[in-house]
Amino acid sequence: MKILLLGDYSNCHRALSIGLRRLGHEVTLISDGSKWMQCDKDIDLSRHPGKLGGLQLFYRMLCPLHRYLRGYDVVAVNDLNFAKLRPQRLRYLFDRLKRDNGAVFLTAMSTDIAYLDMVSASDTPLRYSEWFVGSTPSRWYRQNPGLWEQWHDPKLVDYQRYALDRIDGAVSVLYEYELGMRRALGAERSAYGGLPIDVSSFMPVTLPKNPDKIKLFLGRDRTRMPQKGSDMLEDAAREAIARHPGRAELTIVENRPFNEFIALLRDSHVVMDQIYSYTPATTALMAMAYGLNVISGAEPEYYGYIGETDLHPIINAPIEMPGLIETIEDTILHPELIAERGRQSRKFVEKHNDCVTVAQHFIDFWTSRM
Numbered sequence: 352m353k354i355l356l357l358g359d360y361s362n363c364h365r366a367l368s369i370g371l372r373r374l375g376h377e378v379t380l381i382s383d384g385s386k387w388m389q390c391d392k393d394i395d396l397s398r399h400p401g402k403l404g405g406l407q408l409f410y411r412m413l414c415p416l417h418r419y420l421r422g423y424d425v426v427a428v429n430d431l432n433f434a435k436l437r438p439q440r441l442r443y444l445f446d447r448l449k450r451d452n453g454a455v456f457l458t459a460m461s462t463d464i465a466y467l468d469m470v471s472a473s474d475t476p477l478r479y480s481e482w483f484v485g486s487t488p489s490r491w492y493r494q495n496p497g498l499w500e501q502w503h504d505p506k507l508v509d510y511q512r513y514a515l516d517r518i519d520g521a522v523s524v525l526y527e528y529e530l531g532m533r534r535a536l537g538a539e540r541s542a543y544g545g546l547p548i549d550v551s552s553f554m555p556v557t558l559p560k561n562p563d564k565i566k567l568f569l570g571r572d573r574t575r576m577p578q579k580g581s582d583m584l585e586d587a588a589r590e591a592i593a594r595h596p597g598r599a600e601l602t603i604v605e606n607r608p609f610n611e612f613i614a615l616l617r618d619s620h621v622v623m624d625q626i627y628s629y630t631p632a633t634t635a636l637m638a639m640a641y642g643l644n645v646i647s648g649a650e651p652e653y654y655g656y657i658g659e660t661d662l663h664p665i666i667n668a669p670i671e672m673p674g675l676i677e678t679i680e681d682t683i684l685h686p687e688l689i690a691e692r693g694r695q696s697r698k699f700v701e702k703h704n705d706c707v708t709v710a711q712h713f714i715d716f717w718t719s720r721m
Contacts, residue, residue, distance in 0.1 A: 352376050352377070352424040352425055352714075352717075353376075353377045353422070353423050353424050353425075354371060354376050354377065354378045354379070354423060354424065354425045354426075354427065355378075355379050355381065355419075355420070355423040355425070355426045355427070355452070356368055356378060356379070356380045356381070356382075356427050356429070356458075357381050357382070357396075357420075357426060357427065357428045357429065357433050357448075358381070358382050358383075358396070358428055358429030358430055358433040358434070359380065359382035359383075359384070359390060359392065359429050360429055360430070360460050360461055361390075361460075361632075361633040361634075362390045362391075362609055362633065363429070363458070363460050363524060363546060363547065363633065364380055364382060364427070364429055364458065365380060365382075365390050365391050365392065366546075366547040366548055366549050366706045366709075367427075367458070367547045367706060367709065367710055367713065368380045369547075369549050369706050370547055370549075370705075370706030370707045370708075370709055370710030370711075371710045371713070371714070373706070373707050373710070374707060374710055374711065374714065376714075379393050379394065379419060379423075380392045380393045380394070381393065381394040381395075381396050381416070381419060381420075382395075382396050382429070383395065383396045383397040383398065383435075384397070389608040389609055389610075390609045394416065394419055396408070396412075396416075396434065398434075398435040398436075405435070405436055405437065405440075408434060408435065408436060409436055409440050409444075412434065412444055413444075417447075420447070420448060420451065420452075421447075421451035421452060422451065422452065423452045423453065424452075424453045424454070424721075425452075425453060425454050425455075425456060425717050425721075426448050426452045426454070426455045426456070427455075427456045427457070427458045427522075427713070427717075428448075428455065428456075428457055428458065429458050429460055429461070430457075430460070430461050430463065431457065431463050431464075431510070431511045431514045431515065432463075432507075432511075433445075437506075438504075438506045438507050438509070438510035438511075439506070439510070441510055441514075442510050442513060442514070445513075445514050445517075449517060453721065454519040454717065454720065454721050455517075455518055455519055456518060456519055456520050456521060456522065456717060456720075457514075457515075457518050457520075457521040457522075457532075458521070458522055458523075458524065458544075458713075459521045459522065459523040459524065459525075459528040459529070459531070459532050460523075460524045460525070460528065460546075461528075462502070463511055463531070464502070464507075464508055464511040464512060464515070464535075465511075465515060465531040465532055465534065465535035465536075466527070466528055466531035467482070467499075467502055467503075467531075468531065468534065468535065469530055469531040469534050469535075470482050470483055470531075471483065472534075473486075476530055476652075477527065477530070477629070479627060479670055480527070480627060481578045481579070481580075481627040481628075482499070484670065489627070490577055491577045491578045491627075494577055495577075515535055515536065518540075519540075519717075519720050519721070520536065520539075520540040520541060520542070520716060520717075520720045521536055521540065521541050521542075522541075522542050522543070522544040522712070522713050522716050522717075523541065523542070523543050523544065524544060524545060524546045524547075524709075525546065525628070525630050525632065526543065526629055526630045526652070526653050526656050526657075527628065527629055527630065529541065529542075529543040529656075540720070542712070542716040543656070543657075543712075544709050544712040544713050544716070545657070545703055545704055545708075545709045545712060546632065546633060546636055546704055546709070547704065547705075547706040547709035547710065548633075548636050548637060548640050548700055548704045548705065548706060548709075549706045550640050550700055550701055550704070550705045550706070551705075553613075553637065553640035553641050554641075555640075555641055555642035555693075555697050556617060556641050556642050556643065556693075557642075558620060558642065558643070558644075558689050558690045558693045559689070559690065560687070560689075560690050561686050561687050561689075562620060562686050562689060563686075564597065564598060564599060564600060565598065565599040565600075565620050565621060565682065565683050565686055565689070566599070566600055566602065566618070566619040566620045566621070567588050567592075567599055567600065567601045567602070567619065567620070567621050567623060567679070568601075568602050568604070568615075568616060568618075568619035568621065568622045568623065568638075569581060569584055569585055569588065569601065569602070569603045569604070569622075569623045570603075570604045570605075570607075570612060570615070570616060570622070570624075570634055571603070571604075571605055572605070572606060573605045573606055578627070579624075579625040579626070579627065580625055580626030580627050580668070580670070581623075581625065583626060583672060583675060584623045584625075584626065584646070584668070584675070585601070585603065586672070587672060587675040587676045587678075587679050588601050588623065588679050589601065590676050591676050591679040591680040591683055592683070594680060595680070595683055595684065598683050598684070599683045602615075602619065604616075613637055616634070616637060616638055616641065616643075617641055617643075619638075619643060620643065620644060620689050620693075621643065621644040621645070621646060621666075621682055621689070622634065622635065622638035622643050622644070622645045622646070623645075623646045623647075623668075623679075624638075624645055624646065624647035624648075624668075625647055625648065625668070626648070626668040626669070626670050626675065627648075627670060628647065628648030629648045629649075629650040629652055629653045630647075630648045630649070630650075630653045631645060631647040631648055631649060631665050632647070632648070634647075635647035635648075635665065636700055636704050638696070639664070639665075639696035639697060639699060639700045640696075640697065640700045640704075641697075642693040642694060642696055642697040643693055643696060644664070644666065644682070644689055644692050644693055644696065645664075645665055645666065645696065646665075646666045646667075646668050646678065646679065646682070647665055647666075647667075647668055648665075648667065648668065649663070649665030649666070649667040649668075650667060657703060659699070659702075659703070662695050662698055662699045662702065663695075664692050664693075664695035664696045664698075664699055665696075665699075666678060666682060666692075
């Protein structure tokens with residue numbers, strides 16, 4: 352098939368494009384490279400700041416880039432807001448994508464109105480999210496009270512619901528996003544694909560059997576620390592290290608380009624990712640591809656959803672500080688578990704997240720809807 356992947360976050364569509372090409376499909380990836388992450392792409396979709404930047408981007412998508420936005424069997428957008436433009440301009444471009452291509456799908460990999468509807472519903476299946484803990488607004492919500500209102504701007508909500516009504520379906524890369532899509536679209540128009548990782552590009556490390564000092568690593572976006580809980584991970588790690596001097600060390604890396612980041616990631620034993628997720632996301636899965644240990648989301652609901660009963664290598668991160676400190680402390684005090692857990696991590700990603708395996712999930716769903 353001839354496939355357009357439009358937009359990207361955290362190298363997700365880039366890794367998917369690799370898997371799709373290995374399956375023999377013709378793929379074009381157009382994105383802004385996830386901005387400061389500088390992920391690879393075929394055609395750049397970056398926007399300059401200010402109103403003029405928006406006009407320039409809209410013009411580029413209407414005219415110079417238009418020939419790259421038509422004639423595909425499948426278009427998969429990374430977000431209902433697939434370009435940094437106002438809702439009315441997105442709607443116009445969305446309609447052109449529908450008109451000029453065979454089918455338009457969503458790769459659900461970020462916040463949208465379907466996800467927000469699900470996490471805020473009285474019958475939400477999630478016990479917690481970055482927005483709510485139970486029915487109580489989270490720390491992130493309380494610190495950013497205007498953000499929820501921005502997401503619920505009437506023009507934005509109208510456009511997103513319009514697009515959801517008209518896409519041919521959605522494939523989610525995380526369990527939580529699939530819950531939102533299934534609620535919004537129904538079982539026939541939604542599917543879980545998993546997060547794609549180009550596992551073959553990650554040469555696994557050999558972890559020591561019983562290291563004298565545990566190397567903890569925290570990579571984060573400094574603008575999203577309360578949202579991901581990475582500030583709590585830092586505080587909890589520092590407290591655990593203080594309780595056991597000389598047993599562990601912490602390295603923090605912020606806002607680095609993708610290729611530099613994954614190189615830095617490799618020189619560690621335990622990678623701390625985020626706490627408000629039921630599932631491991633990109634940083635955790637890349638670390639696991641290296642054969643490292645990770646502290647991230649790993650709730651029983653996630654393992655059950657993907658049908659994994661044997662490989663449970665992810666250290667689940669509690670959302671409360673006492674439990675988080677205890678979890679990191681336990682990891683520091685049991686260095687003998689590091690090597691075997693790392694081997695299981697690699698096996699887990701090979702089984703569930705290799706980009707070819709995930710790409711086939713996407714192809715199977717897309718073809719079922721065409």
